[in-house]
Amino acid sequence: DGGITQSPKYLFRKEGQNVTLSCEQNLNHDAMYWYRQDPGQGLRLIYYSQIVNDFQKGDIAEGYSVSREKKESFPLTVTSAQKNPTAFYLCASSIRDRHLEQYFGPGTRLTVT
Amino acid sequence: KQEVTQIPAALSVPEGENLVLNCSFTDSAIYNLQWFRQDPGKGLTSLLLIQSSQREQTSGRLNASLDKSSGRSTLYIAASQPGDSATYLCAVSRSNYQLIWGAGTKLIIKP
Numbered sequence: 001d002g003g004i005t006q007s008p009k010y011l012f013r014k015e016g017q018n019v020t021l022s023c024e025q026n027l028n029h030d031a032m033y034w035y036r037q038d039p040g041q042g043l044r045l046i047y048y049s050q051i052v053n054d055f056q057k058g059d060i061a062e063g064y065s066v067s068r069e070k071k072e073s074f075p076l077t078v079t080s081a082q083k084n085p086t087a088f089y090l091c092a093s094s095i096r097d098r099h100l101e102q103y104f105g106p107g108t109r110l111t112v113t
Numbered sequence: 114k115q116e117v118t119q120i121p122a123a124l125s126v127p128e129g130e131n132l133v134l135n136c137s138f139t140d141s142a143i144y145n146l147q148w149f150r151q152d153p154g155k156g157l158t159s160l161l162l163i164q165s166s167q168r169e170q171t172s173g174r175l176n177a178s179l180d181k182s183s184g185r186s187t188l189y190i191a192a193s194q195p196g197d198s199a200t201y202l203c204a205v206s207r208s209n210y211q212l213i214w215g216a217g218t219k220l221i222i223k224p
Contacts, residue, residue, distance in 0.1 A: 004156075006156075009154075040122070040216055041216050042117060042202070042204075042213070042214030042215050042216050042217070043202070043204075043212075043214040044214075045211060045212075048211075058211075088154075090156055090157070092157075099211075100144065100145055100147070100162070100206050100212065101159065101162065102159075102212070103159075104156035104157040104158070105156050106154075106155050106156045107154065107155060107156050109154070
């Protein structure tokens with residue numbers, strides 16, 4: 001089955017530690033995205049990548065970093081510089097010219113204490 | 114700056130009722146509008162996508178309308194079922210690659 005996987009489903013870290021969230025897709029999509037979802041708020045775009053080895057900042061990129069070394073993978077690192085990292089993180093992908101038709105992974109809930 | 118609002122934040126109705134979810138946006142210059150469904154702790158599934166030139170889209174018991182001039186969209190669910198319980202989000206596109214999201218309406222259908 002084609003789809004997007006995110007692992008792990010739940011992640012716990014101590015404050016001050018960097019943590020990397022995994023996102024893998026086998027849909028052969030060029031574009032991939034990372035969103036953050038907080039209670040009572042809409043999704044907010046962190047980073048997106050339209051092609052391998054290229055990515056752009058979204059609306060809330062501060063404290064996050066990404067890489068896109070392979071078409072299938074778009075890992076997100078939450079650094080210690082992110083002031084409020086506890087949230088639900090969603091990864092999505094799309095065909096390159098159809099950015100508005102995004103397919104979503106199941107999400108990772110990150111809790112930092 | 115485009116803002117998307119969904120009211121109410123939560124809605125509970127008995128099974129079998131028809132219902133309407135609302136989405137409003139501040140800037141009428143949109144490419145399209147989408148409605149998504151999110152089950153608890155899970156990702157999103159696209160339900161309906163309305164292009165800016167369209168007035169409505171239908172899929173089964175779901176009907177979404179778009180009125181760009183008033184900055185409104187509605188999602189109509191006919192003959193609601195307990196399986197429709199989820200959070201429904203709307204999103205508008207402000208360019209060809211970015212979506213602006215509402216906070217969602219949490220819908221509970223009581224058996």
